[in-house]
Amino acid sequence: MRLKKPVSKRGTTRMREGIKKKAAAHRKKQNKLAKKDPTWKSKHKKDPGIPSSFPYKDRIVNEIEETKRQHAEERERLRELKRQERLASGENVGDAMEEDDDENDNGDSNGLAALLESAQQAAKEYEGEDSDEDGEDEEDLEVVDYEISDDSDDDSELDKSRKAYDKIFKTVVEASDVVLYVLDARDPEGTRSRKVEQAVLQSQGKRLILILNKIDLIPPEVLKKWMDFLKSSFPTIPVKASGGATNSTSFNKNMTQAVTTSSLLTALKSYAAKSNFKRSIIVGVIGYPNVGKSSIINALTSRHGGSSKACPVGNQAGVTTSLREVKIDGKLKVLDSPGIVFPSEKKKSKVDQEAQLALLNALPPKQITDPVPAILLLLKRIAKSPEMTESFKKFYELPPIPDSDLNEFCKNFLIHVARKRGRLSKGGIPNLHSAGVSVLNDWRDGKINGWVLPKSSKESAASASEHHAIKGTGSGSAPSVEQTTIVNEWAKEFDLDGLFATLDNQKDEAMVE
Incomplete structure (x- = not known):
């Protein structure tokens, strides 16, 4: 009997390539049909979990929950123990809070580490281009959050702002050496409260500067009127803290973000250099919600060579929910605060x-x-x-x-x-x-042009006189003299005369255009 030679089962190349083409065409057709299917399907396979028919399912689920609870209790115990040790050693409470938050959330720790690394790199680049005026090494950008407890969640926004006025505002004023009161350039009087100015003036050693933000939304002649009106009360600096809104008519194009924020940073550094404090100057930023407080701080840090996202920002109210301290350099710290609807002087429905x-x-x-x-x-x-x-x-x-x-x-x-x-x-x-x-x-968003002109009537003058008379001055002419003296002294401390001349030139150029 003759044995047959073994026959190879390997197909031809033509057959293999034909199978590949048919398979690819089939997959393409299935993907096309899947796109037409309105039913949403996740690409990730769902974990089926423990089958209900498994006899020990309840025991396993209870063990998992108990393990999670024990881990949470252990983390909280270690966190409290470390906080007590830091308090006993007399270290900064804010640093303890920051470290506790880092240990509590690994994701936040990675994000903060990345932020500090980017700040260090920016500081090195800044030191290479320009040395510090005081001869000191610039320190890293530090961000510390202080959460604000909210007892009642059912209160309206107005009620929450009334309660926050006592908590947040007093905390910021007490901790600050300089208070930046941010106003919306479209309606400065609407975002201004006389009670806030009284509270700052009654605090010894505090300085108040009015920041007229969003100047790109008002014409140059309107800006000039408001600057003349506000500078008679307190030192006022116009600022464009962020880029212009889309589809909006932009004014004062010569007064860019770089020019205005650099002027503000120069004024703050001048005051810090002239002060005799042996510590960092703390600058508190207050104002109504959505007037651009956090944007101003981000602009200051970016002008100094740090991160431009030190504080979260958004185009609606309520983005900032906690007190945040941002260290710009060795002599300047900025304290960001949530927006507050300050108590109104007139009763309204x-x-x-x-x-x-x-x-x-x-x-x-x-x-x-x-x-x-x-x-x-x-x-x-x-x-x-x-x-x-x-x-x-x-x-x-x-x-x-x-x-x-x-x-x-x-x-x-x-x-x-x-x-x-x-x-x-x-x-x-x-x-x-x-x-x-x-x-x-x-x-x-600034897509609609609208602004308010300052009131030059007798009613405005009377309200201003009454505002300063409440402070405890004597005759009717004394408040205006005292206020003029305060404005002149503070302008010298911040070197605002030269800044005003530069900004006036920018406004004149904008009006000519």
Whole structure:
């Protein structure tokens, strides 16, 4: 019997390549069908967990929960023990809090380590380009957060701000040597509180500087009027802390972020150099929500060569939720604080207060119950200037609407916005609430031109005189003399005369353009 030779089972190259092509075509077809399938499917396989039929499932689940609880208790015990040791040794409480937070969360520890590493690198580069004026080595950028306990979560934003006024504001003023009071350039008087100025003036050795932020949203002539008006009360520095809003008309283009923040940093360093303190100068930043406090601190750190994201920022109120201390160099620390709605001097109804806060961008959109009163205030403000009116009509492409009745005009305007932007309810009915919130968002982002001129009436002068008379001065002429003396002395301490001359030249160039 003759044995057959073994036959190879290996296929031909043509067959193998044909199988590959068919498989690739099949996968391509399946992927195409999967994209058309509206059902969402995760790419990650779901953990089936412990089967319910497993007889010891309850025991295993209880063991896992008990292990998690023991680990949490052990971490809390070690954290408390380390805090007590630091307090007993007399070290800084803020450093203890920072280290405890690092041990409690590994992710936060990695993020802080990366932040410190980037700050060290930036400090080295800065030292290579320019040496410190005082001959000292610049230290790393340090960020320390101090959480603020909130007892009641059911309170409204206004009630929380009233309670925070006693907690946060007093803490910042007591800890600070210089207080930067940030105002919105579109409505400085609306974001200004006389009680805050009184509290700072009554504190011995404190310095108050008004920061006029968002100057790119007002024309040069309006900025000049406000600077002349505010400089008669306290030293005032105009600042553009962040980039301009999209689709907005930008003013004062010569007064850039670099120029204005450098002027502010130079003034603070000048005061720190002239002071006789043997410690760092602490600068507290206060103001209404969403006026740009954190943006100013980020601009200062970036001007100094540090991180430009030392403080979280956002285009709505409530981003900053804790006191944050940022160390810029060996002689300057900045203390960021959450926005506070300071107590009003005039009694208003709840609807008027909410409308005013919404127009000041002090309320998040989710907390605005009725945007119509705020829209009415905005329309009244815009109607005072033909320039603002024309810009407003051009931005929203308004058709001819009867404007004899303001309420009817506001209603027709919101209907137009709702239809144009697709803010429609069921049945195609315009959603006026959604349209109103959209308009307030445009105002918040600087897409709508609108500003307020300073009051030069006798009522303003009378209120200013009354404000200084409350402080305890004598005759009617004494407060103005005393206030002028304070402004001149503080201007010399911060070397503001030269800064004012530079900024005035920038404003003049902007007005010429």
